[in-house]
Amino acid sequence: MAGYILRRLWQIVPTLAGVVLLIFFLFKLFGGDPAQILAGQIASQEQIDAIRRELGLDQPWYVQLGIFVREILTFDWGKSWITREQVSHIFLSRLPATLTITIPILLLEAALAIPTAMLVAYYRGTLLDRSVMAICVAAMSISFLVYIIVGQYVFGFHLGWFPVQGWSDSFWRNLFTYAPLPILLAALVGLAPQTRLYRSFFLDETKSDYVRTARAKGLSEPAILRKHVLRNALVPVVTNISLLIPGVFVGSFLLEIFFSIPGLGREIYLAVNRSDYPVIQAVTIYLSVLTMLINLAADVLYSFVDPRIQLR
């Protein structure tokens, strides 16, 4: 196990190098001149030259790449070009708000989708199953934007059940006052695709031999589903949920923009609009590293869920 983890960590190195090179050259070749963006519209040539010297832009590209790598390794990205806020501070101060809404969404989606999928898998082929599946396809065809716009209008503005938008300094107040509406909307939207997917996982299992044996020895259908099918179908379900985990960090950017939640996703969107390169680069690279580590953790988790899987 330890050997496996070490080897996987070692394999991250070339991938990470690729990510760094990709981001560096994307900005270098296709991005605007940082000095020009920083200096603004009305800047003298001296000012621009001074900024170029300060950022090391007058050096050859490999020296700049070295500076870039040093920034990554030392977690020192300096300040945001626009707000002059430390980039590391942006990370630490925005992440809690994002996690306050994304983690409940992840849990709620799974808690709703797994039983629904089991239910329709139990009634497979019936009118209930087919109508739920048709509703799922139709629900998935409507843009997430529409759900947010209408949900915010109906439940926040028209009925007044929830605040339209806002955020506070208190975690509990955020969780129970401001977060419920975005959480509910996102969970409902995520329900359709996840139910469809989990239903297919359950149905794949019901076709297998051990289920036929269980049926043959006279086990009731609910007991088969609960005791045999659920356990085996949980392996792909866990895989799918682990694939969703990296999205926890920036996946809620639309909700954050609509509900004025000061999270990481909204911060990146603002950074894109302001051409605030250091923020975009830092967030992209660190979240890529995090994604790779989470995928590794998910692979290790498999061996616990499914004893047949041996990590080598």
Added chain:
Amino acid sequence: MAAVLDVTPENAWTALWRRLHQDRVGAVSLGIVAAYLVMILFAMAGWLAGGWSVEVGVPYANPSFLGERPNLEAALQKRSQRQGKVPDLRDIDPLAPRYDEWAKRTQELKSTEPERSLTLPWGGDRWGRDVLDKAIKGSQVSIAVGVVAALCATLIGTLLGALAGFYGRWVSDLLEWLYNVFTSIPAILLIFTLAAVLRSGPFASVFASGIWTVVIILAFTGWTGMYRLVRAEYMKHRSREYVLAAQAIGASAASRMFVHILPNVSHVILVQLSLLVVAFIKVEVVLSFLGLGVPIDMVSWGTMLAEAQNELIIGKWWQLAAATVFMAIFLTAFSMLTDSLRDALDPKLR
């Protein structure tokens, strides 16, 4: 006996056509998608919704079926037009000596304010443009972006996947590395990074108009799934007998890759392509909503939704409804068609 031997095997594509016809859901979906395509062609030719940007109605004109509904915004604008009498500033205005000259030039110029109608078939937006026309033109732009981007992503993914799967060894290693790099960056961050780079970089002015920015963003970030599928298929096919036979009669590597193997994996590509179209249309809508998609002189479902957010608060729901309905019908039909296509192309079900 001879009659039995005479039966020629059915062509795969004729079989697909026959099965799509037999599948009722598939046939209906195909009909809807075809109707959209006809609508798009008409819109491209300018026969339909050509004047979507003309302000033909009063601001927020009511839909025809709600003609009686009070329209506060239009009434307010009418009143401000009637009160148009300017107070006399002749004594204090330093520009007063030129008043006569301007009055003369005003007389020479003829401006006609077109008659704005009070109602439009499906209502009007903030500037009095016809929402139905906008929805049709928006369908054209959104679907075109989705399809063109999906074709570009398919081209990249198929080419790289074919190379990796066919040659294996270091080519495969290199492309796998590239694949790992692209998939380890969360998709939305890669999209945002590209958007940031393309909007401020030297290419900003090149792509400023038209749909190319968003097409490039989508194609550049969306090729990975196609690559993985095609690579797996090519690995399966490269040592099959028909490919070895082609090699034996001297077919070049390129010929084996694209003349012999490609038609045999095209069904996988086709299904993945239509999945990409649905996914890309959804992303385009979000990007255009955020102002990172199509330029402001174009209309897409996303820009319509962006306007609809503020309209809803003052009770003008028709633009939201139009964009949502046009989009939902197309995406539902297209998803259903994809499902039928997958079933019809599945050799196990034959």
